[in-house]
Amino acid sequence: xxxxxxxxxxxxxxxxxxxxxxxxxxxxxxxxxxxxxxxxxxxxxxxxxxxxxxxxxxxxxxxxxxxxxxxxxxxxxxxxxxxxxxxxxxxxxxxxxxxxxxxxxxxxxxxxxxxxxxxxxxxxxxxxxxxxxxxxxxxxxxxxxxxxxxxxxx
Numbered sequence: 001x002x003x004x005x006x007x008x009x010x011x012x013x014x015x016x017x018x019x020x021x022x023x024x025x026x027x028x029x030x031x032x033x034x035x036x037x038x039x040x041x042x043x044x045x046x047x048x049x050x051x052x053x054x055x056x057x058x059x060x061x062x063x064x065x066x067x068x069x070x071x072x073x074x075x076x077x078x079x080x081x082x083x084x085x086x087x088x089x090x091x092x093x094x095x096x097x098x099x100x101x102x103x104x105x106x107x108x109x110x111x112x113x114x115x116x117x118x119x120x121x122x123x124x125x126x127x128x129x130x131x132x133x134x135x136x137x138x139x140x141x142x143x144x145x146x147x148x149x150x151x152x153x154x
Contacts, residue, residue, distance in 0.1 A: 006030065007151035008037060008121065012133065013143055017105075017126035018151075019088055022119065025079035029090055029099065029120040032074055036101055037148045041069055046142035050135045054110060057091055058145055059102040063138070065091075068100030076118055083113040086123035086130075105130050 006021040023030040036042060041061070048065050049057040060067045076096040083089060083106050091102035099118060106113075107130070123130065133143040 004152040005034075005150065008033070008148060009151055009154060010042075010126075010148045011146040012126075012129045013146060014129040014132045015126055017129050018124050019121045020124045021121045022079075022081065025081055026077040026090075026118050026120040028074055029077055029118050032071065032101075033103070033120060034150050035071075036069055037150055038153065040147075041101065042145045042148035045145050046138075047133050047145070048138045048142060049104075050133045050139055050143070051107075051137065052135050053107055055104040055106045056130055056133050057102060057104040059091070061101070063142065065102065065138075068102060071100065073097055074099045074118075077120075078115050078117070079119055080115075081119035083110040083117070083119065085109065086127050087119055088121035088123065089113065090118040090120060092117065107131065 008019040010017040021030045046063045047056045047058040048063050085108050087106040090099035092099040
């Protein structure tokens, strides 16, 4: 683990997922994720949309996919990073500059998303815990984010 300030510990009910942030390609998104994690915003939220073979989405405070934090939406930071297994990217509406707190983690290669969503991180450990999340749109019994913390704070 090199840079603890740019590493997240996402605790699921199944175990710890380690995410390496990519501030060099998405500085604003990485700052927002860390800010929300430090405020405890993600703790207890559910993965409200988990599509096998595609992605797991969470970070909505009301668990529906329609909400965000009380912070202003982010300006898109689309980059050349690929959407592959373990990629962490920001969810948004049809408007490019509408990302706020919701994010998704890709289960596999989803190249059709490249350049259209802001990639801000990569799972480096514990992807099996993302694989184990309850599936559905929404899942009948959604899996929770137990906590999300910046590694430097732990």
